[in-house]
Amino acid sequence: EDKVVQSPLSLVVHEGDTVTLNCSYEVTNFRSLLWYKQEKKAPTFLFMLTSSGIEKKSGRLSSILDKKELFSILNITATQTGDSAIYLCAVVLLTGNQFYFGTGTSLTVIP
Amino acid sequence: ETGVTQSPTHLIKTRGQQVTLRCSSQSGHNTVSWYQQALGQGPQFIFQYYREEENGRGNFPPRFSGLQFPNYSSELNVNALELDDSALYLCASSPLAGELETQYFGPGTRLLVL
Numbered sequence: 001e002d003k004v005v006q007s008p009l010s011l012v013v014h015e016g017d018t019v020t021l022n023c024s025y026e027v028t029n030f031r032s033l034l035w036y037k038q039e040k041k042a043p044t045f046l047f048m049l050t051s052s053g054i055e056k057k058s059g060r061l062s063s064i065l066d067k068k069e070l071f072s073i074l075n076i077t078a079t080q081t082g083d084s085a086i087y088l089c090a091v092v093l094l095t096g097n098q099f100y101f102g103t104g105t106s107l108t109v110i111p
Numbered sequence: 112e113t114g115v116t117q118s119p120t121h122l123i124k125t126r127g128q129q130v131t132l133r134c135s136s137q138s139g140h141n142t143v144s145w146y147q148q149a150l151g152q153g154p155q156f157i158f159q160y161y162r163e164e165e166n167g168r169g170n171f172p173p174r175f176s177g178l179q180f181p182n183y184s185s186e187l188n189v190n191a192l193e194l195d196d197s198a199l200y201l202c203a204s205s206p207l208a209g210e211l212e213t214q215y216f217g218p219g220t221r222l223l224v225l
Contacts, residue, residue, distance in 0.1 A: 004153075032212055041199065042115075042216040043154070088153050092211050097167030099144065099211045101153030 002027040004091050006102035014110050017079050021105045023089035024071040033072050035063055036088040038104070043088055046074070079109045114138055115204050115217035123223045124192050132187045132220045136204030142166070143185040144214060145177060148199040159211075160185055197224045 004025045013019055025033065032050045036043035047056045049065035049072055056063050060079075065072045076083055086104040093100075114137035124130050136143050142161045146154035156169035160179035174190040183204070189196055199221050205214035 006153075034212060041219040042201065044216075048212050090153075095167070097159050097161075097211065098169070099146075099156045101146075101155065103151070103153045 002091075002093075002098075002100055004089060004100045004102040006087075006089055006105050008105060009103065010106040010108070012108045012110060013079055015079060015081060017109075018075065018077045019079060019107060021074040021076075021087050021107070022071060023073070023102055025089075025091045025100075025102075026070060027091050027093060027100060029094035030067070030091060031094045032092045033065055034090045034092065035072070035074050036090065038086040038088055039084075046087075076107075079107075081109050081111055083107060084109045115202065115215050117200075117202055117217040117220050119220060120218070121221045121223075123225065125225050126192055126194060128192050128224075129188065129190045130192060130222060132189075132200050132202075132222070133184065134187070134202035134204075134217055135184045136202075137215055140204035140206050140215075141183050142205045142207060142210075142214075143179060143183065144203045144205070144211065145185070145187045146201040146203070147171075147196075148201060148219075149195075150198070154201055157187070192224045194224050197222060 035046040047063045052067040063074045088104045090101040116135045144159040145157040148154040158168040159166045163179045179185045199219045201219045203214040203216045
């Protein structure tokens with residue numbers, strides 16, 4: 001059975017801390033892995049990863065994929081209260097019409 | 112904010128009833144996917160519609176059904192509601208079928224089944 005597992009389930013940090021969120025997957029016919037941020041309702045897109053070892057960066061956020069070990073990490077440096085959200089990773093299969101989300105990591109950043 | 116809209120924003124139903132949720136896709140997008148997100152869980156893929164045909168389905172029973180209209184808007188219908196159907200229902204549109212990476216999510220409809 002295809003599955004996506006995220007850890008930790010929740011995390012509380014202080015402003016300025018650096019956090020690492022993990023996403024591991026076991027799927028057949030992997031195509032890509034995506035990271036989303038969900039603050040209230042609609043998830044918003046952060047990164048798409050398809051190749052191993054190539055880091056994607058956007059400001060204080062970065063992410064990398066390891067297709068051999070079947071996992072990805074999302075790093076957030078110098079965290080701010082506005083980073084408080086649920087972070088979701090999702091895997092797209094080769095067919096392109098199946099999409100599996102993990103359970104998410106709830107991040108709370110305290111001032 | 113994306114151009115994907117959903118209605119209603121909130122809904123309360125009782126067990127056994129039927130519900131219809133609506134989604135208008137972003138302009139130029141011909142593919143709509145629906146997701147169910149229970150409290151504390153990640154979204155689960157229900158199905159995808161492309162040019163008015165179902166184009167992929169997750170592990171949901173037949174009482175979850177959908178439609179897509181010629182203008183690419185979509186409906187999710189759930190019959191014989193159960194308490195466990197209480198969730199946030201998200202729709203997402205993408206410009207092409209088979210390219211879920213480019214999908215944009217709507218704000219969701221929160222359904223409560225009593």
